[in-house]
Amino acid sequence: MGLHIRDANIEMLLDLARIGLAPMAPEGADGAPDAFKHHGKGTGDPADLSIGACFAYAVARNRGVPLLYKGEDFALADLGDP
Secondary structure, three states, X not given: OOHHHHHHHHHHHHXXXXXXXXXXXXXXXXXXXXXXXXXXXXXXXXXXXXXXXXXXXXXXXXXXXOOXXXXXXXXXXXXXXX
């Protein structure tokens, strides 16, 4: 399968699922260090989020949008389903 076909399939899937991709500004991740302080690996918090996960956590919180994730870590970090 060529790259252009795969890209078109991904775009179609995102459209059907009504999933949007948004550009990221540096201030969009405000709160990531605080999230790591509270929910990061080595803090003893059950979520045990990586720094990358804390970045995603902060972006979702700042935008007030749900985060598509796999596993239970984000739910343990108070970012689960409302």
